[in-house]
Amino acid sequence: MIAIQNVTKYFKKNHLRKDETDTRFQVLDNITFTIQDGEFVSFIGPSGCGKSTLLRMIAGLLPADGGRVLVDGQKVKGPGSDRMMVFQDYVLFPWMNVRKNISAGLKIRGENKESVDKKTDWAIGLVGLEGFEQVYPHQLSGGMKQRVAIARAIVMNPDILLMDEPFGALDSFTRINLQEELIRLWEKNHYTTCLVTHDCDEAVYLSDRIVVFTSSPARVQDIISVDLPRPRDRNRSEFIDLRNHILQLGRIQAEQQERQERCL
């Protein structure tokens, strides 16, 4: 279980105006919610509101300024391979071929060669990268790169999968393919999954629950349960209604944000 309790975060301002005395701005304001084991939760909200920041805190890459993040009752103190992360821009090792990218974590963990080979084969098979083992990342399309990144995460057999807009840079056909594959993977292994997205369709298609954030600073605006059976049909009226509801929430947010920016 992931428990986010009264989490607050400030960052230093990049550009200070002369009359400003406060050198920091608030990104997250008193965020509280919990994620159950095996649950698939999406974070949605205006861009720049702090979704990635929250995700990085769960990963242990960033400390909270107030409140705390608990994983299975333990305070998160730093990163660990029980919480693997997938980034929008893949972040693969350019000097390693596909196979080495995927097996790097296992080697770092000090597993023996036999176990490394077995698990790597398993992950490669799961994301459909057979035949691409010797290829280097720059030779792959975006969708294939993201497959490598996902394989690199699941090969470590994490409890928690953190994904920061993983399909945001992909064309819509590839995106839908990968969404379907991700949900199949999740159904097989039931990773507790947090996925940041700005795509309402993606959120409704994948998630058990959707956390909607307000912006500057981010607060939890709403948490929406998606009680639709899987595999979900994007054309079902409940699906469309839910998507439109979230879209509406987001539009109100975006409008407010624009108005604020115009006032500045």
Add this chain to the structure above:
Amino acid sequence: MNQKLVLFLRGCFSFAVLLAVWYAASNTGIFGRVDVDRGKLLLPDPGTMALELWENIKTGYLLYNIWVSLLRVLKGFCLAVVIGMPIGILMGMSETIRNFLHPIFRLFAPIPGAAWVPLAILWFGLGDSAAVFIITMGALSPIITNTLQGVMEVDEKLIQVLRIMDAGGWQIVKYCIIPSIIPYLVSGFRLGLGFAWRAVIAAELVGVPNGMGYVLNVGRNTANTAITLIVILSLGVIMMLMENLFFTPLECFTENWKSKE
């Protein structure tokens, strides 16, 4: 026609023209500027040079002195790499170390290797140690600078990925820092090696009693222009060989994965 052949023929043409101009200059008293005899002394023609080269290869004199200098450069350069690379990596990875070493480095980096010659002779006497010391001092700063720059430009997110995988400091160096700084190391080594050769020639010109710089001086003192020119050309040939045997393969290696966007 085959491209390699074209390149080869083009090279031959360049050298043929150079040799022709050289021959003419030598036999016309530098195109009539000095007496013909004096011209031959100042700039021996290619034939004389070839004979002199053959003489010196036969006696082993030339190769011995090239070997002496080469060994010094390799020793000094390797020492500079062994000292400079870890310093650059540590400076890049730790802000504390960087803040501490940077002022010192700023002061010492711009000092030309040759400036250390008198001090080195004072400390180590006229011999190998002095030369190696000077070479190390000359090659150190470009190696540190380039290593540091490479580490500073390592993709922060790759390190985050490794930290998520529970990698320790040494594993981060091995899996991420070293591979991503290779292109920077290549340019650092290239500069460093250039500085190393300058330093060794300076040291040998000034007092170290053997090596290529020493032979350059002997040529001047005995009015044997040919041997001086031969040593100068040998330097060019050695640098070219090092480029082709060492740096080009290293660069090809990184081409393997470098994104070609």
